[in-house]
Amino acid sequence: MKNHLEPSLLRSRWNLFLLGFFKIPILFFVRPKLVLIDSTDVQVRIKLRRRTKNHLNSMYFGALTVGADVAAGIHAFYFAEKYGKKISFSFKSMHVEFIQRAETTIDFTCNQGELIKKCFLDSDSEKQRKNQLIEVKAINDKHELVARFSMELSIKVL
Numbered sequence: 156m157k158n159h160l161e162p163s164l165l166r167s168r169w170n171l172f173l174l175g176f177f178k179i180p181i182l183f184f185v186r187p188k189l190v191l192i193d194s195t196d197v198q199v200r201i202k203l204r205r206r207t208k209n210h211l212n213s214m215y216f217g218a219l220t221v222g223a224d225v226a227a228g229i230h231a232f233y234f235a236e237k238y239g240k241k242i243s244f245s246f247k248s249m250h251v252e253f254i255q256r257a258e259t260t261i262d263f264t265c266n267q268g269e270l271i272k273k274c275f276l277d278s279d280s281e282k283q284r285k286n287q288l289i290e291v292k293a294i295n296d297k298h299e300l301v302a303r304f305s306m307e308l309s310i311k312v313l
Contacts, residue, residue: 162236167192170232171225185221187263192233195268199226202260214257219293220249223304226263227289230271231310240279240312247286247307254303259296265289271308279312286310 168189175182185207191198199222201207207218228244235242267289274287286309293302 162192162233164189164192166236167229167233170236171229181217181221182225185218187222187225189225189229190262192229193268194233194237194272195266197226197229197233197263197265197268199229199263200260201263203258211256212258214261219257219261219302220251222261222263222293223249223251223291223302223306226265226291227304227306227308230265230268231275231308233268234272234275235312238275238279242275242278242310242312243284244308244310247309249307250305252303254300255295257293257295257301261301262294263291264294265291271310274308274310275312278310282312284309284311 171189185201188200190200201218201222203214207214209215224246231242231244270287271289274285278285286307289306289308291304291306292300295301
């Protein structure tokens, strides 16, 4: 497996934009912003605004799910680009614990890049689909935990 340079934040942002524009329209509608990505951590931000608000003036469940989806899933694309491979991935399951209402901009953080990388490399070496539970935290502007997501990522390196 040839090793490429680390994908840049700017390139990852562009790929996220293209994914939303051409493949997953709800990403384009919600407009999650990739704040940080490296081999271990991802941070995605979604602003509370008209498109992401519900009738209680807090972030809509669907917008929260988009943030968690991007925070957990973009690492799979990151490693695919880093190693020059194509992947097929999806989420097999999700469990969410809502702690309080999301009434501000929310940052979604995932610091399990090493687990995703191991899953990616195992799938590549064994030529089989692999599953991995990934934790994502949603944190508000006051640095309070809003929600905790446990998502089962399913990766197959093609």
